[in-house]
Amino acid sequence: MIRAIIVEDEEKARSNLMQILSEYCSNVEVVDAQDNVKSGVQAIQQHSPDLVFLDVHMQGETGFDLLEQIGKIDFEIIFTTAHNEYAVKAFKFSAIDYLLKPVDIDELINAVKKAGDKIKQDATKERYELVIENLKGQKSTFNKIALPTADGLIFVQVAEIIRCESEDNYTHFFLKGGERILVSKTIKYFEELLTDQDFFRVHQSHLINLNHIKEYHKGEGGYAIMSDDSAVIVSRRKKEAFLTKLSS
Structure with missing residues:
Protein backbone atom coordinates (compact mmCIF):
# COMPACT_ATOMS: atom_id res chain seq x y z
CA MET A 1 0.00 0.00 0.00
CA ILE A 2 1.28 3.48 -0.95
CA ARG A 3 0.76 5.96 1.88
CA ALA A 4 0.01 9.38 0.38
CA ILE A 5 -0.49 12.99 1.45
CA ILE A 6 -2.25 15.66 -0.60
CA VAL A 7 -1.14 19.30 -0.31
CA GLU A 8 -3.55 21.39 -2.39
CA ASP A 9 -5.07 24.77 -1.49
CA GLU A 10 -8.25 24.45 -3.58
CA GLU A 11 -10.88 22.50 -1.66
CA LYS A 12 -12.67 21.31 -4.81
CA ALA A 13 -9.43 20.08 -6.41
CA ARG A 14 -8.42 18.39 -3.15
CA SER A 15 -11.75 16.58 -2.80
CA ASN A 16 -11.77 15.59 -6.47
CA LEU A 17 -8.29 14.09 -6.22
CA MET A 18 -9.20 12.14 -3.08
CA GLN A 19 -12.32 10.75 -4.75
CA ILE A 20 -10.49 9.67 -7.91
CA LEU A 21 -7.75 7.99 -5.86
CA SER A 22 -10.37 6.16 -3.80
CA GLU A 23 -12.18 4.88 -6.91
CA TYR A 24 -9.30 4.11 -9.27
CA CYS A 25 -6.12 3.66 -7.21
CA SER A 26 -6.91 1.04 -4.58
CA ASN A 27 -3.21 0.71 -3.73
CA VAL A 28 -3.09 4.32 -2.45
CA GLU A 29 -4.11 5.26 1.09
CA VAL A 30 -4.48 9.02 1.65
CA VAL A 31 -3.32 9.49 5.25
CA ASP A 32 -3.67 13.29 5.31
CA ALA A 33 -4.69 16.27 3.17
CA GLN A 34 -3.61 19.87 3.79
CA ASP A 35 -4.13 23.23 2.10
CA ASN A 36 -0.91 25.18 2.72
CA VAL A 37 2.86 24.85 2.96
CA LYS A 38 3.18 25.02 6.75
CA SER A 39 0.57 22.35 7.50
CA GLY A 40 1.86 20.29 4.58
CA VAL A 41 5.35 20.23 6.07
CA GLN A 42 3.92 19.19 9.45
CA ALA A 43 1.86 16.40 7.86
CA ILE A 44 4.87 15.02 5.99
CA GLN A 45 7.03 15.08 9.12
CA GLN A 46 4.28 13.35 11.11
CA HIS A 47 3.29 10.62 8.63
CA SER A 48 6.50 9.95 6.62
CA PRO A 49 4.52 9.24 3.41
CA ASP A 50 5.64 7.28 0.36
CA LEU A 51 4.01 9.75 -2.02
CA VAL A 52 2.95 13.42 -1.91
CA PHE A 53 0.56 15.08 -4.35
CA LEU A 54 1.86 18.64 -4.30
CA ASP A 55 0.23 21.73 -5.78
CA VAL A 56 2.72 24.07 -7.47
CA HIS A 57 1.02 27.34 -6.42
CA MET A 58 -0.65 27.76 -3.02
CA GLN A 59 -1.81 31.01 -1.39
CA GLY A 60 1.20 33.07 -2.36
CA GLU A 61 3.60 30.17 -1.77
CA THR A 62 4.79 27.28 -3.90
CA GLY A 63 5.28 23.56 -3.57
CA PHE A 64 9.00 24.21 -3.95
CA ASP A 65 8.93 26.31 -0.77
CA LEU A 66 7.60 23.19 0.97
CA LEU A 67 10.39 21.02 -0.43
CA GLU A 68 13.07 23.45 0.71
CA GLN A 69 11.59 23.46 4.23
CA ILE A 70 11.39 19.66 4.36
CA GLY A 71 15.11 19.23 3.71
CA LYS A 72 15.34 15.45 3.33
CA ILE A 73 13.16 14.25 0.45
CA ASP A 74 12.70 10.50 0.84
CA PHE A 75 9.28 10.23 -0.81
CA GLU A 76 7.95 10.44 -4.35
CA ILE A 77 6.11 13.55 -5.54
CA ILE A 78 3.46 14.08 -8.19
CA PHE A 79 3.06 17.78 -8.85
CA THR A 80 -0.34 19.21 -9.75
CA THR A 81 -0.55 22.47 -11.67
CA ALA A 82 -2.72 24.59 -13.89
CA HIS A 83 -1.04 24.83 -17.29
CA ASN A 84 2.32 26.47 -16.71
CA GLU A 85 4.60 25.91 -19.69
CA TYR A 86 7.77 26.88 -17.85
CA ALA A 87 7.11 24.60 -14.86
CA VAL A 88 6.10 21.69 -17.11
CA LYS A 89 9.36 22.00 -19.05
CA ALA A 90 11.35 22.02 -15.80
CA PHE A 91 9.54 18.85 -14.69
CA LYS A 92 10.45 17.12 -17.95
CA PHE A 93 14.12 18.14 -17.67
CA SER A 94 14.13 16.62 -14.17
CA ALA A 95 12.22 13.40 -15.07
CA ILE A 96 9.46 14.31 -12.61
CA ASP A 97 5.79 13.42 -12.94
CA TYR A 98 3.12 16.10 -12.97
CA LEU A 99 -0.63 16.35 -13.53
CA LEU A 100 -2.42 19.23 -15.19
CA LYS A 101 -5.62 20.39 -13.48
CA PRO A 102 -8.36 19.35 -13.82
CA VAL A 103 -6.80 15.94 -13.22
CA ASP A 104 -7.34 13.31 -15.92
CA ILE A 105 -8.12 9.85 -14.49
CA ASP A 106 -5.91 7.88 -16.90
CA GLU A 107 -2.98 10.26 -16.39
CA LEU A 108 -3.39 9.97 -12.62
CA ILE A 109 -3.42 6.16 -12.74
CA ASN A 110 -0.28 6.18 -14.90
CA ALA A 111 1.51 8.70 -12.65
CA VAL A 112 0.70 6.65 -9.54
CA LYS A 113 2.02 3.48 -11.20
CA LYS A 114 5.28 5.19 -12.14
CA ALA A 115 5.61 6.69 -8.66
CA GLY A 116 5.14 3.24 -7.14
CA ASP A 117 7.97 1.90 -9.31
CA LYS A 118 10.26 4.77 -8.28
CA ILE A 119 9.64 4.69 -4.52
CA LYS A 120 12.89 4.12 -2.60
CA GLN A 121 15.12 4.76 -5.61
CA ASP A 122 18.36 6.49 -4.70
CA ALA A 123 17.91 9.23 -7.33
CA THR A 124 14.76 10.67 -5.72
CA LYS A 125 16.43 13.53 -3.85
CA GLU A 126 18.62 14.54 -6.78
CA ARG A 127 15.63 14.77 -9.14
CA TYR A 128 13.82 17.21 -6.86
CA GLU A 129 16.93 19.26 -6.20
CA LEU A 130 17.29 19.53 -9.98
CA VAL A 131 13.75 20.77 -10.56
CA ILE A 132 14.13 23.37 -7.79
CA GLU A 133 17.40 24.53 -9.36
CA ASN A 134 15.84 24.68 -12.82
CA LEU A 135 12.84 26.70 -11.64
CA LYS A 136 14.79 29.30 -9.71
CA GLY A 137 15.12 32.57 -11.57
CA GLN A 138 12.77 31.55 -14.42
CA LYS A 139 15.75 31.09 -16.75
CA SER A 140 15.13 30.53 -20.45
CA THR A 141 17.50 27.55 -20.48
CA PHE A 142 18.39 24.76 -18.06
CA ASN A 143 21.89 23.57 -17.20
Whole structure:
Protein backbone atom coordinates (compact mmCIF):
# COMPACT_ATOMS: atom_id res chain seq x y z
CA MET A 1 0.00 0.00 0.00
CA ILE A 2 1.28 3.48 -0.95
CA ARG A 3 0.76 5.96 1.88
CA ALA A 4 0.01 9.38 0.38
CA ILE A 5 -0.49 12.99 1.45
CA ILE A 6 -2.25 15.66 -0.60
CA VAL A 7 -1.14 19.30 -0.31
CA GLU A 8 -3.55 21.39 -2.39
CA ASP A 9 -5.07 24.77 -1.49
CA GLU A 10 -8.25 24.45 -3.58
CA GLU A 11 -10.88 22.50 -1.66
CA LYS A 12 -12.67 21.31 -4.81
CA ALA A 13 -9.43 20.08 -6.41
CA ARG A 14 -8.42 18.39 -3.15
CA SER A 15 -11.75 16.58 -2.80
CA ASN A 16 -11.77 15.59 -6.47
CA LEU A 17 -8.29 14.09 -6.22
CA MET A 18 -9.20 12.14 -3.08
CA GLN A 19 -12.32 10.75 -4.75
CA ILE A 20 -10.49 9.67 -7.91
CA LEU A 21 -7.75 7.99 -5.86
CA SER A 22 -10.37 6.16 -3.80
CA GLU A 23 -12.18 4.88 -6.91
CA TYR A 24 -9.30 4.11 -9.27
CA CYS A 25 -6.12 3.66 -7.21
CA SER A 26 -6.91 1.04 -4.58
CA ASN A 27 -3.21 0.71 -3.73
CA VAL A 28 -3.09 4.32 -2.45
CA GLU A 29 -4.11 5.26 1.09
CA VAL A 30 -4.48 9.02 1.65
CA VAL A 31 -3.32 9.49 5.25
CA ASP A 32 -3.67 13.29 5.31
CA ALA A 33 -4.69 16.27 3.17
CA GLN A 34 -3.61 19.87 3.79
CA ASP A 35 -4.13 23.23 2.10
CA ASN A 36 -0.91 25.18 2.72
CA VAL A 37 2.86 24.85 2.96
CA LYS A 38 3.18 25.02 6.75
CA SER A 39 0.57 22.35 7.50
CA GLY A 40 1.86 20.29 4.58
CA VAL A 41 5.35 20.23 6.07
CA GLN A 42 3.92 19.19 9.45
CA ALA A 43 1.86 16.40 7.86
CA ILE A 44 4.87 15.02 5.99
CA GLN A 45 7.03 15.08 9.12
CA GLN A 46 4.28 13.35 11.11
CA HIS A 47 3.29 10.62 8.63
CA SER A 48 6.50 9.95 6.62
CA PRO A 49 4.52 9.24 3.41
CA ASP A 50 5.64 7.28 0.36
CA LEU A 51 4.01 9.75 -2.02
CA VAL A 52 2.95 13.42 -1.91
CA PHE A 53 0.56 15.08 -4.35
CA LEU A 54 1.86 18.64 -4.30
CA ASP A 55 0.23 21.73 -5.78
CA VAL A 56 2.72 24.07 -7.47
CA HIS A 57 1.02 27.34 -6.42
CA MET A 58 -0.65 27.76 -3.02
CA GLN A 59 -1.81 31.01 -1.39
CA GLY A 60 1.20 33.07 -2.36
CA GLU A 61 3.60 30.17 -1.77
CA THR A 62 4.79 27.28 -3.90
CA GLY A 63 5.28 23.56 -3.57
CA PHE A 64 9.00 24.21 -3.95
CA ASP A 65 8.93 26.31 -0.77
CA LEU A 66 7.60 23.19 0.97
CA LEU A 67 10.39 21.02 -0.43
CA GLU A 68 13.07 23.45 0.71
CA GLN A 69 11.59 23.46 4.23
CA ILE A 70 11.39 19.66 4.36
CA GLY A 71 15.11 19.23 3.71
CA LYS A 72 15.34 15.45 3.33
CA ILE A 73 13.16 14.25 0.45
CA ASP A 74 12.70 10.50 0.84
CA PHE A 75 9.28 10.23 -0.81
CA GLU A 76 7.95 10.44 -4.35
CA ILE A 77 6.11 13.55 -5.54
CA ILE A 78 3.46 14.08 -8.19
CA PHE A 79 3.06 17.78 -8.85
CA THR A 80 -0.34 19.21 -9.75
CA THR A 81 -0.55 22.47 -11.67
CA ALA A 82 -2.72 24.59 -13.89
CA HIS A 83 -1.04 24.83 -17.29
CA ASN A 84 2.32 26.47 -16.71
CA GLU A 85 4.60 25.91 -19.69
CA TYR A 86 7.77 26.88 -17.85
CA ALA A 87 7.11 24.60 -14.86
CA VAL A 88 6.10 21.69 -17.11
CA LYS A 89 9.36 22.00 -19.05
CA ALA A 90 11.35 22.02 -15.80
CA PHE A 91 9.54 18.85 -14.69
CA LYS A 92 10.45 17.12 -17.95
CA PHE A 93 14.12 18.14 -17.67
CA SER A 94 14.13 16.62 -14.17
CA ALA A 95 12.22 13.40 -15.07
CA ILE A 96 9.46 14.31 -12.61
CA ASP A 97 5.79 13.42 -12.94
CA TYR A 98 3.12 16.10 -12.97
CA LEU A 99 -0.63 16.35 -13.53
CA LEU A 100 -2.42 19.23 -15.19
CA LYS A 101 -5.62 20.39 -13.48
CA PRO A 102 -8.36 19.35 -13.82
CA VAL A 103 -6.80 15.94 -13.22
CA ASP A 104 -7.34 13.31 -15.92
CA ILE A 105 -8.12 9.85 -14.49
CA ASP A 106 -5.91 7.88 -16.90
CA GLU A 107 -2.98 10.26 -16.39
CA LEU A 108 -3.39 9.97 -12.62
CA ILE A 109 -3.42 6.16 -12.74
CA ASN A 110 -0.28 6.18 -14.90
CA ALA A 111 1.51 8.70 -12.65
CA VAL A 112 0.70 6.65 -9.54
CA LYS A 113 2.02 3.48 -11.20
CA LYS A 114 5.28 5.19 -12.14
CA ALA A 115 5.61 6.69 -8.66
CA GLY A 116 5.14 3.24 -7.14
CA ASP A 117 7.97 1.90 -9.31
CA LYS A 118 10.26 4.77 -8.28
CA ILE A 119 9.64 4.69 -4.52
CA LYS A 120 12.89 4.12 -2.60
CA GLN A 121 15.12 4.76 -5.61
CA ASP A 122 18.36 6.49 -4.70
CA ALA A 123 17.91 9.23 -7.33
CA THR A 124 14.76 10.67 -5.72
CA LYS A 125 16.43 13.53 -3.85
CA GLU A 126 18.62 14.54 -6.78
CA ARG A 127 15.63 14.77 -9.14
CA TYR A 128 13.82 17.21 -6.86
CA GLU A 129 16.93 19.26 -6.20
CA LEU A 130 17.29 19.53 -9.98
CA VAL A 131 13.75 20.77 -10.56
CA ILE A 132 14.13 23.37 -7.79
CA GLU A 133 17.40 24.53 -9.36
CA ASN A 134 15.84 24.68 -12.82
CA LEU A 135 12.84 26.70 -11.64
CA LYS A 136 14.79 29.30 -9.71
CA GLY A 137 15.12 32.57 -11.57
CA GLN A 138 12.77 31.55 -14.42
CA LYS A 139 15.75 31.09 -16.75
CA SER A 140 15.13 30.53 -20.45
CA THR A 141 17.50 27.55 -20.48
CA PHE A 142 18.39 24.76 -18.06
CA ASN A 143 21.89 23.57 -17.20
CA LYS A 144 21.23 19.93 -16.38
CA ILE A 145 18.89 17.18 -17.58
CA ALA A 146 17.88 13.80 -16.11
CA LEU A 147 18.12 10.96 -18.64
CA PRO A 148 16.03 7.83 -17.96
CA THR A 149 17.90 4.59 -18.69
CA ALA A 150 17.23 0.90 -18.06
CA ASP A 151 19.18 1.15 -14.79
CA GLY A 152 17.69 4.42 -13.50
CA LEU A 153 18.45 8.10 -14.07
CA ILE A 154 21.69 9.70 -15.22
CA PHE A 155 22.11 13.44 -14.65
CA VAL A 156 24.19 15.28 -17.25
CA GLN A 157 25.09 18.85 -18.08
CA VAL A 158 23.27 19.96 -21.24
CA ALA A 159 26.47 21.60 -22.50
CA GLU A 160 28.19 18.18 -22.38
CA ILE A 161 25.76 16.68 -24.93
CA ILE A 162 27.27 16.66 -28.43
CA ARG A 163 24.48 14.92 -30.30
CA CYS A 164 21.57 12.47 -30.08
CA GLU A 165 20.79 9.61 -32.45
CA SER A 166 17.53 7.68 -32.59
CA GLU A 167 17.09 3.92 -32.50
CA ASP A 168 13.41 2.95 -32.64
CA ASN A 169 11.87 4.23 -29.37
CA TYR A 170 15.27 4.86 -27.80
CA THR A 171 17.83 7.64 -28.12
CA HIS A 172 21.62 7.41 -27.95
CA PHE A 173 23.28 10.40 -26.27
CA PHE A 174 26.88 11.13 -27.22
CA LEU A 175 28.72 13.23 -24.63
CA LYS A 176 32.05 15.00 -24.35
CA GLY A 177 34.80 12.62 -23.31
CA GLY A 178 33.38 9.78 -25.42
CA GLU A 179 30.60 8.69 -23.04
CA ARG A 180 27.52 7.19 -24.68
CA ILE A 181 24.15 6.72 -22.95
CA LEU A 182 21.12 4.78 -24.23
CA VAL A 183 17.96 6.57 -23.08
CA SER A 184 14.47 5.07 -23.00
CA LYS A 185 12.65 7.93 -24.73
CA THR A 186 12.26 8.94 -28.38
CA ILE A 187 14.36 11.55 -30.13
CA LYS A 188 11.16 13.57 -30.75
CA TYR A 189 10.71 13.91 -26.98
CA PHE A 190 14.19 15.41 -26.65
CA GLU A 191 13.79 17.58 -29.74
CA GLU A 192 10.86 19.30 -28.02
CA LEU A 193 12.88 19.75 -24.83
CA LEU A 194 16.21 20.82 -26.29
CA THR A 195 15.36 23.04 -29.26
CA ASP A 196 15.48 26.12 -26.99
CA GLN A 197 18.89 24.95 -25.75
CA ASP A 198 20.61 25.43 -29.15
CA PHE A 199 19.86 21.93 -30.44
CA PHE A 200 18.60 21.29 -33.97
CA ARG A 201 16.98 18.23 -35.57
CA VAL A 202 19.04 17.98 -38.78
CA HIS A 203 17.69 14.59 -39.80
CA GLN A 204 14.97 12.14 -38.79
CA SER A 205 17.61 10.24 -36.83
CA HIS A 206 19.83 13.07 -35.59
CA LEU A 207 19.55 15.93 -33.09
CA ILE A 208 22.73 17.96 -32.65
CA ASN A 209 24.07 20.60 -30.27
CA LEU A 210 24.89 23.62 -32.44
CA ASN A 211 27.59 24.66 -29.99
CA HIS A 212 29.53 21.49 -30.83
CA ILE A 213 29.68 21.94 -34.62
CA LYS A 214 33.24 22.22 -35.94
CA GLU A 215 32.54 22.30 -39.68
CA TYR A 216 29.71 22.15 -42.18
CA HIS A 217 30.29 20.58 -45.60
CA LYS A 218 27.98 21.43 -48.48
CA GLY A 219 26.28 18.82 -50.60
CA GLU A 220 22.75 17.68 -51.39
CA GLY A 221 21.93 18.25 -47.74
CA GLY A 222 25.46 18.42 -46.52
CA TYR A 223 26.87 17.13 -43.27
CA ALA A 224 28.19 18.56 -40.02
CA ILE A 225 31.45 17.60 -38.33
CA MET A 226 30.96 17.62 -34.58
CA SER A 227 33.45 18.26 -31.77
CA ASP A 228 33.95 14.49 -31.34
CA ASP A 229 34.82 14.29 -35.08
CA SER A 230 31.61 12.43 -35.91
CA ALA A 231 29.95 13.30 -39.23
CA VAL A 232 26.20 13.89 -39.07
CA ILE A 233 24.19 14.02 -42.28
CA VAL A 234 21.78 16.92 -42.84
CA SER A 235 18.60 16.01 -44.72
CA ARG A 236 17.68 18.01 -47.83
CA ARG A 237 14.43 19.27 -46.33
CA LYS A 238 16.21 20.46 -43.17
CA LYS A 239 19.14 22.14 -44.93
CA GLU A 240 17.66 25.62 -45.43
CA ALA A 241 16.31 25.91 -41.88
CA PHE A 242 19.58 24.54 -40.50
CA LEU A 243 21.72 27.09 -42.36
CA THR A 244 19.38 29.88 -41.27
CA LYS A 245 19.74 28.73 -37.66
CA LEU A 246 23.53 28.63 -37.97
CA SER A 247 23.69 32.18 -39.30
CA SER A 248 21.27 33.65 -36.74
